[in-house]
Amino acid sequence: MIQLLIIYYFPGLVLHNPIWGGDETGRFLAASVSFILNYACYFSEIYRGGIQGVPVGQEEAGLVLGMTKRQIFFKVTLLQMIKRIVPPMSNEIITLVKDTSLARIIALQEIIWAGQAFMKGSQGISGAIWPLFFTAIYYLIFNGILTVLLGQLEKKLSYFE
Amino acid sequence: MAILEVEHIRKSFEHTEILKDISFSLEKGQVVSIIGSSGSGKTTLLRCLNFLERPDTGIIRANGETLFDSDNPTTQQESEIRKKRLHFGLVFQSFHLFPQYTALENVMLAKQLLAKEQPDYRARKTEILAEIKEQAESLLIQMGLSQRMNNYPHQLSGGQCQRVAIARALALQPDILCFDEPTSALDPELTGEVLKVIRELADQNTTMIIVTHEMAFARDVANHVIFMDDGHILEQGTPTQIFEHPSEERTRQFLSRFTQG
Numbered sequence: 001m002i003q004l005l006i007i008y009y010f011p012g013l014v015l016h017n018p019i020w021g022g023d024e025t026g027r028f029l030a031a032s033v034s035f036i037l038n039y040a041c042y043f044s045e046i047y048r049g050g051i052q053g054v055p056v057g058q059e060e061a062g063l064v065l066g067m068t069k070r071q072i073f074f075k076v077t078l079l080q081m082i083k084r085i086v087p088p089m090s091n092e093i094i095t096l097v098k099d100t101s102l103a104r105i106i107a108l109q110e111i112i113w114a115g116q117a118f119m120k121g122s123q124g125i126s127g128a129i130w131p132l133f134f135t136a137i138y139y140l141i142f143n144g145i146l147t148v149l150l151g152q153l154e155k156k157l158s159y160f161e
Numbered sequence: 162m163a164i165l166e167v168e169h170i171r172k173s174f175e176h177t178e179i180l181k182d183i184s185f186s187l188e189k190g191q192v193v194s195i196i197g198s199s200g201s202g203k204t205t206l207l208r209c210l211n212f213l214e215r216p217d218t219g220i221i222r223a224n225g226e227t228l229f230d231s232d233n234p235t236t237q238q239e240s241e242i243r244k245k246r247l248h249f250g251l252v253f254q255s256f257h258l259f260p261q262y263t264a265l266e267n268v269m270l271a272k273q274l275l276a277k278e279q280p281d282y283r284a285r286k287t288e289i290l291a292e293i294k295e296q297a298e299s300l301l302i303q304m305g306l307s308q309r310m311n312n313y314p315h316q317l318s319g320g321q322c323q324r325v326a327i328a329r330a331l332a333l334q335p336d337i338l339c340f341d342e343p344t345s346a347l348d349p350e351l352t353g354e355v356l357k358v359i360r361e362l363a364d365q366n367t368t369m370i371i372v373t374h375e376m377a378f379a380r381d382v383a384n385h386v387i388f389m390d391d392g393h394i395l396e397q398g399t400p401t402q403i404f405e406h407p408s409e410e411r412t413r414q415f416l417s418r419f420t421q422g
Binding site for chain 2: 055057058060061062063064065066067068071075076079080083159160161
């Protein structure tokens, strides 16, 4: 959340150069950049762990068979690494979906914002909890689909150990 | 002419000297077994021969060609090392098969990748690939795995995995096949089937270096035995010489459990 705030406000407040602009597009860009930076860190850490998790013996076996480092990476290491990183990646991707709700801190109209707008009656309905309830359903469905897809990928890779 | 000559190899890790002046040579068709206690440098020696470790000093020659000379930097170029490795095959203690490929694919992979470097690869692609497949299949049949070609490594027993690994190493037709304790990860029954395969290879005059703790096997299969202790070659000679009339006290001590049993 702090990253969102800093990335959105820092250029304007400190550098006097509000590169994001004040409209919805600007907010969306700022939010995207924040999430990309933040999750790139988590993901690269997962990738690193995945590559390191492949036993050294695999590379040595490749070397002894006269393969180049590039061949070893693409033909031997890569698929084993992908298999290793699918479960932690699934977690992160699902967390990312849920984390998009943080973007409301810079007044980006994300899904909960929209739900609340309905609750406040700005669209003609008011006082009901149901709009918020339906945002929850939205998260549930979206993450449900992701879980199924990632589960299928995991299953597809389970032909080897 | 010796197929392999090793002269004055030394290798240290940090401050521990693992190999202290190792020299030996090997004739074509000869089977050498290297015995000795754990930590005596046997594995490191094999890894040096396969360029997985770089010796600090020394010379390695195969078929008269100098593969490595610590005084000659041109023999140490990274780009050349890959080709030089092809003189040697290495079978690991823990197999290191590629888990995402079937037994057959494991045997074919390296050869397929090498074939891409042939100048006529594009023109004769199907032909070359068929040859590779045929060769891999016959190797696996030779290893007694005709029923197992399309199984993945996790569906195979340790002994079967190790036989696939041997076929994989043989597929590249190395001059010298090295075994690094090929049976240490196997139970006695599976050990038997792997040793049988190695013995067959010895009968076909495959040049081999076998690091092993299977003393009876080392004695039977080898025409030359090297006893290593603490980074030195303490003693070497024919199996009869080493096993029945060891001249060094340390060798006697090491073999005492085996000869008593």
